[in-house]
Every structure is written in structure tokens, then in C-alpha cells.
Amino acid sequence: MPMSPYVRDLRARVGHDLLLLPGVTAIIRNGDRFLLVRQRGSELWGLVGGGVEPGEEPQDAVAREIAEELGLDSVVVRRIVGAYGGADLVTEYPNGDRVSYVTIAYECELPPMAEISFADHELVEARWFSEADAALIPTRPWVDRILQDVVRSR
Incomplete structure (x- = not known):
């Protein structure tokens, strides 16, 4: 998804300087498997998520x-x-924008027989992985930490 109007307004004031932004992360689970996604232009797997808008x-x-x-x-x-x-959630985008996210991770459930479609074209791939399989693929640095916490908290 393109930059929100809120973040665009902040960027007009601070340029590429570091912003601290609130975010959310979806841990979508099916038994012992987790849905991981890959964004366009990246080989790293991650979890669905994004920014929290004002209000x-x-x-x-x-x-x-x-x-x-x-x-x-x-x-x-x-x-x-x-x-x-x-540090795992500090990102520098190709245009030089720097962001430090603080994210709340939620365990979520999809409806039975859900048909995934990449509605906003931000993602190019989604697959189900066990925690062990996820540890063997290239993921964003924070993914393992979140998956370990959800498994431990059960």
C-alpha cells in the first residue's frame, strides 16, 4: 500500500529522518502452520501487517x-x-526513509476455505510454514521471535 496521508505529511516536515511509528502484525495460524508472505521486490518472508492510522x-x-x-x-x-x-524493526526504504516500528502482534484466524488474493499488489506470494520450516527460509529478522512467542504462549 502506498504511504498514508499521515506519514506523507510527516515526511514533508522531517524528510528521510527516523520516524517512530505504531504498527500491527497478524499471526495467521492453521494448526501448527503459519501463513508467511513475501512482498514485491524482496526475497524475505514475513507476516502480514502495517501501520496504525491516527484514531x-x-x-x-x-x-x-x-x-x-x-x-x-x-x-x-x-x-x-x-x-x-x-533494532530488528528499524527499516530503511530504498528512497532513504528511515522508520522504527513498534508493533502489536495479534493471533488471527482466517475463515474456512478462505481464498487469498493479493488485493493491493504489495504481496506476491503466501505460503503455510511450520515453525521449523520457517526457521530454514530467509525471513525478516523479527519473524522468528514472534513465532516463538506464539508457540510458547499456547
């Missing part, structure tokens, strides 16, 4: 991100797994 409840934001990225409107948001930040 938006984080739980609503995670449902919105799933709808935008996977084309699914009837997701069930179950529970908060944890909150994450730190």
Missing part, C-alpha cells in the same frame, strides 16, 4: 491490513501475542 484501534488496523493485503474481510482477531520493537 484507529490496533485490532481494527490488523483486520484492515489483512483485508488490504490478502483480500479477506471476515478474519477473526483472537488475541494479542506481544508487542515488539527494537
Whole structure:
């Protein structure tokens, strides 16, 4: 998804300087497997997620991100797994914009027989992985930490 009007306004004021932004992450689970996604232009696998807009409840934001990225409107948001930040969630985009995300991770469930479609064309691939299989593929640095927490908290 393109930059939100809120972030665009901030960027007009601060340029490429580091922004601290709130985010949400969806841990979509099917038994012992997790849905991981790959964004256009990246070989790294990650989880569905994105920014929280001003005035938006984080739980609503995670449902919105799933709808935008996977084309699914009837997701069930179950529970908060944890909150994450730190060096693993600092990103520099190709245009030089720097962001440090603090994200709330939610365990989510897709409706039975859900048909995934890459609605906003941000993602190019989605696959189900066990935690062990996810450890063997190239993922964003924070993915293993979140998956370990969701498995431990069961």
C-alpha cells in the first residue's frame, strides 16, 4: 500500500529522518502452520501487517491490513501475542526513509476455505510454514521471535 496521508505529511516536515511509528502484525495460524508472505521486490518472508492510522484501534488496523493485503474481510482477531520493537524493526526504504516500528502482534484466524488474493499488489506470494520450516527460509529478522512467542504462549 502506498504511504498514508499521515506519514506523507510527516515526511514533508522531517524528510528521510527516523520516524517512530505504531504498527500491527497478524499471526495467521492453521494448526501448527503459519501463513508467511513475501512482498514485491524482496526475497524475505514475513507476516502480514502495517501501520496504525491516527484514531484507529490496533485490532481494527490488523483486520484492515489483512483485508488490504490478502483480500479477506471476515478474519477473526483472537488475541494479542506481544508487542515488539527494537533494532530488528528499524527499516530503511530504498528512497532513504528511515522508520522504527513498534508493533502489536495479534493471533488471527482466517475463515474456512478462505481464498487469498493479493488485493493491493504489495504481496506476491503466501505460503503455510511450520515453525521449523520457517526457521530454514530467509525471513525478516523479527519473524522468528514472534513465532516463538506464539508457540510458547499456547
